[in-house]
Amino acid sequence: MNLDPLDDILDDFLLGSISDEQSARLQQALQTDPAARSQFVRSVLADVRLRSLARSGAVLPAPESLPVRKAAQWMPFGAGGLWRLAFAAAGLLAAGAITVLYVTHRDTGTAAPIKAPASETATADGWIRSADAQAGTFILVGHEDDAPQMRFHVGRATGERETTIFLENTHSDFQTAIQPNRLARVTYIKTGEGLLAQEVDVMLPPDPQ
Amino acid sequence: MEPSDLVRQFVQHRDVLYGYIFALTRDHHAAEEILQELGMSILTEANRGTTPDSFMAWARGVARHRVADHYRRLGARRRHEARFEQFANAVDVAFAEQAPTPQDNQQQLQFLRECVERLTLRVRTMIDLRYRGEKSMDEIAAAMQWTAGSVKVAMSRARRTLGECVDRKLRSEEGSR
Numbered sequence: 001m002n003l004d005p006l007d008d009i010l011d012d013f014l015l016g017s018i019s020d021e022q023s024a025r026l027q028q029a030l031q032t033d034p035a036a037r038s039q040f041v042r043s044v045l046a047d048v049r050l051r052s053l054a055r056s057g058a059v060l061p062a063p064e065s066l067p068v069r070k071a072a073q074w075m076p077f078g079a080g081g082l083w084r085l086a087f088a089a090a091g092l093l094a095a096g097a098i099t100v101l102y103v104t105h106r107d108t109g110t111a112a113p114i115k116a117p118a119s120e121t122a123t124a125d126g127w128i129r130s131a132d133a134q135a136g137t138f139i140l141v142g143h144e145d146d147a148p149q150m151r152f153h154v155g156r157a158t159g160e161r162e163t164t165i166f167l168e169n170t171h172s173d174f175q176t177a178i179q180p181n182r183l184a185r186v187t188y189i190k191t192g193e194g195l196l197a198q199e200v201d202v203m204l205p206p207d208p209q
Numbered sequence: 210m211e212p213s214d215l216v217r218q219f220v221q222h223r224d225v226l227y228g229y230i231f232a233l234t235r236d237h238h239a240a241e242e243i244l245q246e247l248g249m250s251i252l253t254e255a256n257r258g259t260t261p262d263s264f265m266a267w268a269r270g271v272a273r274h275r276v277a278d279h280y281r282r283l284g285a286r287r288r289h290e291a292r293f294e295q296f297a298n299a300v301d302v303a304f305a306e307q308a309p310t311p312q313d314n315q316q317q318l319q320f321l322r323e324c325v326e327r328l329t330l331r332v333r334t335m336i337d338l339r340y341r342g343e344k345s346m347d348e349i350a351a352a353m354q355w356t357a358g359s360v361k362v363a364m365s366r367a368r369r370t371l372g373e374c375v376d377r378k379l380r381s382e383e384g385s386r
Binding site for chain 1: 225368
């Protein structure tokens with residue numbers, strides 16, 4: 001809960017929902033209190049800057065601009081330790097998968113090659129629009145109505161690494177985690193068959209506070 | 210001040226002028242339109258050879274006239290004229306005292322960009338819906354499966370978190386000088 005009355009008034013001011021009474025109090029504060037004038041200008045300009053960043057796509061990149069970050073670049077932001085832990089787990093799994101493929105290939109000569117080099121790894125954030133557990137595919141979109149869709153498949157074919165799926169930072173499976181109207185971050189590579197999800201982090205819709 | 214300086218100064222200060230206009234209108238669409246009108250007015254004055262002593266004080270004055278024109282077009286100004294004048298005076302004093310330089314404004318924008326990247330995906334989604342998607346609180350609430358009240362609280366917290374983050378970076382920057 002916001003305990004500072006001026007903060008409350010400024011929040012409503014910026015949301016365009018300020019009441020006449022709040023407006024009168026704001027005006028009085030601006031006329032009499034230099035600290036209030038400073039806070040007012042800082043709040044207004046911060047709001048303008050935030051809008052400017054959002055409109056440039058810097059707050060939440062739209063799918064059409066993806067891939068926007070390689071794995072090493074998106075590690076530092078987000079939910080901090082949990083994301084890093086997930087990334088480290090993905091790295092270990094990738095190393096394990098490469099080792100298994102190498103051993104398999106050496107012994108039998110039948111394993112398929114990894115379908116894309118690790119350097120093509122990218123991430124995409126968005127909403128899950130639809131999911132087909134049987135086919136192992138799902139569609140991710142940005143929040144805009146006209147945002148293009150990105151169709152991913154999970155690793156099932158021979159030689160493909162099995163996709164690691166997290167639901168709220170806990171290991172999960174396709175059917176449980178990948179459902180419409182959930183937020184997801186997908187780490188993927190491009191292959192001849194499309195976009196292969198290597199890791200999917202799904203967030204449940206938050207509980208109303 | 211040379212006449213051509215007017216246009217250069219407008220370009221340099223346009224973000225702060227936009228903030229000033231937005232403070233008077235609380236309407237981003239109106240503020241964008243009025244900023245364009247302000248740009249045209251400044252271009253006209255530059256061609257006339259106008260050379261104000263203080264660009265920002267002069268530009269705020271021109272902007273304020275354009276805002277008054279905006280309210281007149283809406284037919285709302287007459288009813289709220291006295292209140293608008295008083296509020297505009299207070300806002301004018303605030304911006305005269307507190308407006309950052311273009312360099313400081315750019316630095317704060319960069320710091321804000323860095324701070325936004327530290328927010329959770331949920332919060333960034335909410336901000337994106339609000340500022341890029343131009344969704345209302347109710348629309349954001351529906352999209353996020355929150356209540357409108359929760360969105361308002363979360364938005365307030367996000368603004369505060371970002372403000373504190375930018376302040377920390379500014380203090381750190383000042384300390385390293």
